Amino acid sequence: MILRAARSEHATGWLFVAPAVILIGIFGVIPIGWSLILSFQHNDLISPPTWVGLDNYKALKDDPVFTESVKRTIVYTLLFVPLSVGGALLIALALNAPLRLGTLYRTAVFIPVATSTVATGIIFNWLMEPTYGVINYLLSKVGVGPEGFFQDPDQALYCIVAMTVWGWLGFNVIIYLAALQGVPEELLEAARIDGCGRVATFRHVTWPLLGPATLFLVVWSTINALQVFDEIYVTTHGGPLHATTVIVYYLYQQAFEFFHGGYGAAIAYVLFAATLVISLIQLWYGSRRVHYTS
C-alpha cells in the first residue's frame, strides 16, 4: 500500500518535471552527446560522415591557428576576470554607501547588462571607429592617437576586453551589492568599536564575508571569458589578421563557415574539458578559503 503510494508519487513527480526534462534533453543532453560522437567523425554536416577516431583531436595539436586562439583566450580571460570582478567590487562598495540618487547610479550601472550584445557592438564599433569615432576625437584633444582600435591587430583584443568588461560589470555589481547587504551591521559595528579603520574593517570583516560571492563571480566570469564569442562576432569577426580569433570563434568558423563539423566538435570538447578542470580547481581552492556565514 505504502509502496504503491510512493510509486504513484514518483510518477507524478516525473510528470511534473517532464516538460523541463524533455526540453533539456532535446536542446541540451542530446546535442552534447551527439557532438561527442561528431568529434570522432569527419562530418561536413551535409554528406554521410566517416569515422576517423581521434584524428580531429590529433590535428588540433598541429594547428597553429588553434594554438594561437588558445593563447588569446587565456590572455583575454586573465584580463577580463580580474577587471570585471575587481571593478565590480569597487563600484559596489561605492554604491553601497548611502548616496543621493543611489538608485539612479545602480540603474545606470546595470543598463549595459540589459542592452543586447548587438547594440553594444554597434555602439562600440562607432565609438572606436578610427577616423570618425568619438574616442579618437577626444584623444586628439589631448594630443594622442589616432588609434586603430578594432582595426589594429595589436589593439583589437584589448578593445574586446574593454567592451565586454563594460557589458558585464553591471551584473557583477548587482551580485556584490546583494552580498554587501548581507554583511551584518553588528559585525561592522563591533569592528568599529574595537578600533578598526575602514580599510581594516573591509579586510577583516567585509571581504571574508563576500567570499561566496567572489567565488561565484570568479568561476562564472571565467566560464564566460573562456567562451567569449558574441561580442567578437558582432565587431571584429575574429580579425584583424586573427587578432581576436578566440577558441569559440575558431570553433564557429571551422564548424559553420568551413563545414568541418567534426573538427569543430573536437575543439568544443577540448574547451569543455579545460573549463571543467579550471572550474574544479577554482571551486577546490575556494572551498578551503571561503567562509560561509551560518
Next chain:
Amino acid sequence: MRRLVSALALLLICLAAGCGGSSGGSSGGVAKVVMWHGFIDREGKALKAEVAAFNASHPDIHVTLQNYGNADFALRKVLTGIRAGSYPDIAYLYGSYAANLANAPKVVDVKPLSTESDVNWDDFWPAERQAVTVGDKIIGVPALVDNLSLVYNKKLFDQAGLAYPTADWTWEDFQAAAKKLTDPSKKQFGWAYVADGGEDTVWRFDALLWQAGGDILNSDNTKAEFNSPAGVKAAALLQQMAAVDHSVYLDNGNGNYANLFNSGKIAMLYTGPWDLSGFPDVDYGIQILPGDQSHATISGPDQWVMFDNGEQRRDAAWTFLKWLTSTDQAMKWSLATGDLPIRASQTQQPAYQAYTEKYPGIQMFVDNEENATKARPVITNYNEVSAAMGQAIQAVLLGKAQPQQALDDAADQVNTILASGQ
C-alpha cells in the same frame, strides 16, 4: 491531482502533435509546394504577389511561402530540415553553396529539366549559369543576380574639379582620382574597401585580379593561381592606395561605408544595386569598373534550389519555378523590386523601359553584367580558400605585409586545403 496529471499528458500530446504538424503531403488532387525564402520589405511583397498570381492561375498546385529569416544561415536550416525529414520543395540559397549542395541529399538535379524548350536556359546570364553548374549537375535555377560597378558622388567630383569616371578609366586614372578626392582635413576618402578579411574583402579583389588577367585557381581547381604577377599587381594597387596614398576608407565589415558614402565622406565605391537604396542624400553616378587588361566585374548570383518530396510535389515545384523565372514574371519582379534582370531577354521587353526609368542608373549594372564573364570556383571548400585569401589581402591593406609575400603564403595554405580534397 489526477486532473493535473491528465492535463499535463494532454499538453505533451499537443506538443508532440505540434511537432509533426508541419509535414503532410498533398490534399486531394492539389499538389502542395513549400517555398523557403528570406525576402522582406519590397522583395517580400513582390514574392507574395507572384505566388498569389500563380496560385490563382494554377488550381491544381498550391504554393506556400515560409520565411526562414536571414539567408546567411539558410543552408544550415535546410540541411537540418533534410535530416529531420521535413524540408521545403524549393529554397532560396546563396550561389556560394552550390558545390556543397551538389553533395547534399534530396537536391534535385535540374539539368534534365533545363533542356525543356520553354525554359530557354541559355537566356540566363553566363555568370548565373556557371554558378549553378557543378560538374555535370545543375543544382538550381537562377533567382537573383548582381555585380560590382563603380558608384560615385557627383558633387565631390565637381568640387575637386574632376571629370566623371568613364568606361575607359584605367587603374591609374582611378588611383589618381581617389588620391585627389581624399581630404584628411574633411575626413573625406576617395574610395572605400571592406577590410574584414571575409568574402566582401575577397570578391572585390577577385575583380581586380581578373582585370589584370589573373585567375583564382587553375582550370581544374587543384592549385592556387592568385599569387601570379597579375595577383601581385592587383594587391599592389590596394597597397598603394590604402597604405601609401591613404585614399581608402577601410571598413571593418560592419557596413559603415554605406552611411559614410551617403553623408558625402566617401567619393567612390565598388558596390552593387543592393546598396543604392541606402544613398538617398547623394546625387550619384554609376560606371563600369576601372580596367587594366579588361574591365571585368564579379557577379554574385543566387539560386532557387529544388528538393525532392516525391514525384507529384517535385513536378509541381518545377512548374512553379519555370513560371517564376520566365521572362514575363522575372520582368514583373524586376519592376517591383529594382533587382537586375535575371534573363537577357528581359531587356527586350516593353516593361524594361519603365524599369530603367523607375530605377535611375540601373542600366549601367545591367550593361555591366556582360563584363561578368568569370565566376568564383565552385568547390566545396571555397570558404576556406576565401578565408586564406582574405587574410592576405587584409594584411596588405593594413600595411602589415608585402603583396608577393602575403599572396605566396596564402597560396601555400590554399594548396594544402585543395590537396586535402574534401
